[in-house]
Amino acid sequence: MSIITVTGSASGIGAAVCEQLKEQGHTVIGIDRQKADVVADLSTAQGRKAAADQAIKSSNGKLDGLVCCAGLGVTAPSSSLLVSVNYFGTTELIGLLQSALSKSESPAITVIGSVAATQQVAKPHNLVELMLNNDESAARELADELGQPHVAYSSSKYALTLHCRRLAVKHGSNGIRLNVVAPGAVETPLHEASKNDPRFGEAVRNFIAPIGRNGQPSEIADAVTFLQSPKASFIHGSVIYVDGGMDAMMRKGNM
Numbered sequence: 001m002s003i004i005t006v007t008g009s010a011s012g013i014g015a016a017v018c019e020q021l022k023e024q025g026h027t028v029i030g031i032d033r034q035k036a037d038v039v040a041d042l043s044t045a046q047g048r049k050a051a052a053d054q055a056i057k058s059s060n061g062k063l064d065g066l067v068c069c070a071g072l073g074v075t076a077p078s079s080s081l082l083v084s085v086n087y088f089g090t091t092e093l094i095g096l097l098q099s100a101l102s103k104s105e106s107p108a109i110t111v112i113g114s115v116a117a118t119q120q121v122a123k124p125h126n127l128v129e130l131m132l133n134n135d136e137s138a139a140r141e142l143a144d145e146l147g148q149p150h151v152a153y154s155s156s157k158y159a160l161t162l163h164c165r166r167l168a169v170k171h172g173s174n175g176i177r178l179n180v181v182a183p184g185a186v187e188t189p190l191h192e193a194s195k196n197d198p199r200f201g202e203a204v205r206n207f208i209a210p211i212g213r214n215g216q217p218s219e220i221a222d223a224v225t226f227l228q229s230p231k232a233s234f235i236h237g238s239v240i241y242v243d244g245g246m247d248a249m250m251r252k253g254n255m
């Protein structure tokens with residue numbers, strides 16, 4: 001069976017992904033700030049390097065998969081921290097683990113984006129450009145200057161999704177499949193904190209998917225484990241919405 005690294009393994013979607021992968025017989029190397037095989041802080045360059053070094057060491061230099069779930073929501077201590085974890089914590093780790101992944105027969109990466117990436121606030125934003133230009137210090141500075149965590153969040157997920165799509169095209173021939181899963185509202189500690197936030201709580205509570213309920217972490221993990229499996233061997237560069245119809249509702253009239 002395969003060796004798969006999962007970030008954000010201690011909670012919510014990441015924990016559900018780890019559980020399913022282990023049930024399927026895979027070896028999982030979890031990375032998180034706490035309660036993980038590899039305890040590391042993905043908000044800093046040193047933390048990302050330490051996480052990658054330990055994951056490579058634990059897998060003897062060959063990894064079959066990477067699932068990037070670590071992330072912060074709108075209740076993050078600061079917008080700069082959110083940008084560092086959600087965008088740079090994922091994109092830099094992918095770069096650091098690429099060579100270990102390329103040693104596998106059929107490596108696959110799944111990145112957790114968000115349905116929030118399709119919200120209009122993210123797209124034209126300078127913050128997206130700074131992230132895509134890999135300028136972490138300028139992106140952090142602008143994010144804090146704006147002081148709008150919902151803009152930082154959707155911009156981080158928009159930039160992350162675009163980065164992954166570009167990477168999938170650029171590196172298609174190196175054999176590493178790369179896809180994004182974009183969840184809607186999923187009942188996790190991150191979502192609970194947003195629901196209780198005095199600034200965003202009401203909007204979050206009222207944002208109900210057409211299917212009439214929020215998702216469970218296991219429903220996101222179902223999509224992730226499918227994408228990591230050989231059954232998804234021709235799926236590459238895709239964004240799969242697992243959102244109870246939220247994207248269809250928000251972008252009705254668009255593909």
Ligand code: NAD
Pocket residue numbers: 007008009010011012013014031032033034040041042043069070071072073085112113114115182183184185186187188189190191
């Ligand atoms: P969660 O808070 O339950 O889990 C997030 C995990 O990321 C935690 O274990 C946390 O410790 C880890 N993490 C945060 N900062 C880190 C850092 N600096 N270094 C290492 N690990 C760090 O939240 P969740 O809802 O399971 O979120 C998982 C992913 O799903 C996130 O990327 C989130 O943006 C995305 N998402 C969640 C929802 C939702 O409604 N829950 C919707 C769309 C997208």
